[in-house]
Amino acid sequence: MKYADMAQAQAAVLIAEMEKGHSFLPFLKPGDPALVNGLPYNPTTGKPYRGGNMVMLWIAGMVDGYEDRRWLTYKQAQAIGAQVRKGAKSVPLRYVIFPDKEEGQGVIMSSKPRPFFFNVFNAEQIDGMPAAPSREALAPEQRNAQCEALLRGSGAEIVHGTASPHYAPGSDRIGLPHPERFVSYEAYLATALHELAHWTGHPSRLNRDLSGAFGSLSYAREEMVAETASHILAVELGIGHDVSQHAAYLSMWIKIAQEEPGYLYQAAASAEKVCDFLEIERYRHAPLVVEPEQALAPEALPVPVVRSMPEMGISF
Incomplete structure (x- = not known):
């Protein structure tokens, strides 16, 4: 599925939720800090996904009912001795590279960014995943x-x-x-x-x-x-x-x-x-x-x- 098609499909999910009277962010749990969903993140780097990728994973987690916030690629799962289950459906994400090119004495950013696509799976779709780390509980x-x-x-x-x-x-x-x-x-x-x-x-x-x-x-x-x-x-x-x-x-x-x-x-x-x-x-x-x-x-x-x-x- 093309990224634009994915955006269209996920927008339809949000529209359906909003028409029920839910917020723009119906996949987020309100109120108590112990109940709100954290940010989707990659356990290999410990960093949250950003921008449109973050929204993609928020919505995918809502639709499929995932409580685990960890998302990683097939190879990343294998690298830690885990295995994506057969038939598991991935979520397509992308990142964009702005290649540099020389011009005169300086370096400027190319006007033609290159998107790269990759697919991730939720930790609940993967066998052999270690337990998710917990944050320090602050008063x-x-x-x-x-x-x-x-x-x-x-x-x-x-x-x-x-x-x-x-x-x-x-x-x-x-x-x-x-x-x-x-x-x-x-x-x-x-x-x-x-x-x-x-x-x-x-x-x-x-x-x-x-x-x-x-x-x-x-x-x-x-x-x-x-x-x-x-x-x-x-x-x-x-x-x-x-x-x-x-x-x-x-x-x-x-x-x-x-x-x-x-x-x-x-x-x-x-x-x-x-x-x-x-x-x-x-x-x-x-x-x-x-x-x-x-x-x-x-x-x-x-x-x-x-x-x-x-x-x-x-x-x-």
Whole structure:
């Protein structure tokens, strides 16, 4: 199956779920950090899959009911003494190489990227796989501290005391109600991460289109990016993520999936850029395979300006 055909087929799966009233990310479990799905990753490298590949594996895991987040190639399974079961169906993924070419005294990137395709299997399709490693269980205050450190480290200006959460591109500020107005402190942090994802789209940063009015397709596209990015951030920081609050966007997301099935993967790629820009690696929850990195001391990070005053802006 061609990659475009795969995108079309998986978009159809998402459309069917959204038409049932589920979120754009119906394959993600909301709420408790102990219940949310982590990111699909390769146990050989210990690194999560990225962009469109990540979405491919998220959806495949949902459709087939896999709880294991490990995905690897046939040869990688054999290399560790495991064996893919006969008849197991793989998931096609791709990566793109931008070959360099000489021009004058410098090296520029070729305008013709070369895609390479490979197939992976879930660990539940493979006999002889070792038990999946578990992450270090952090106490709630430790998880929250990691999230707080990322928010401070971003340098974003956060204004507390607003009626609703929003990011205002004109003033380049995030507005949030006071934490006690949320159902939990984790819910407050998850909302802050969502607005921080929008903040990265400012022209001085990742320069995404933030001009769309509520109800427009451009607005829905940006919301899709922010929702995907904030989910990745929340899972990686271990605070959990609730995807049940986006009923207002479902009709627009269905329209995007119908007309632009490839945008599901573009949104994921943009979400990865958000996470890279925010340097999630510095703050993330303990890695799955490599030794946990020493946590950064929150007091060593810059603190954004925080005010308590009403702020008018665009609500996402």
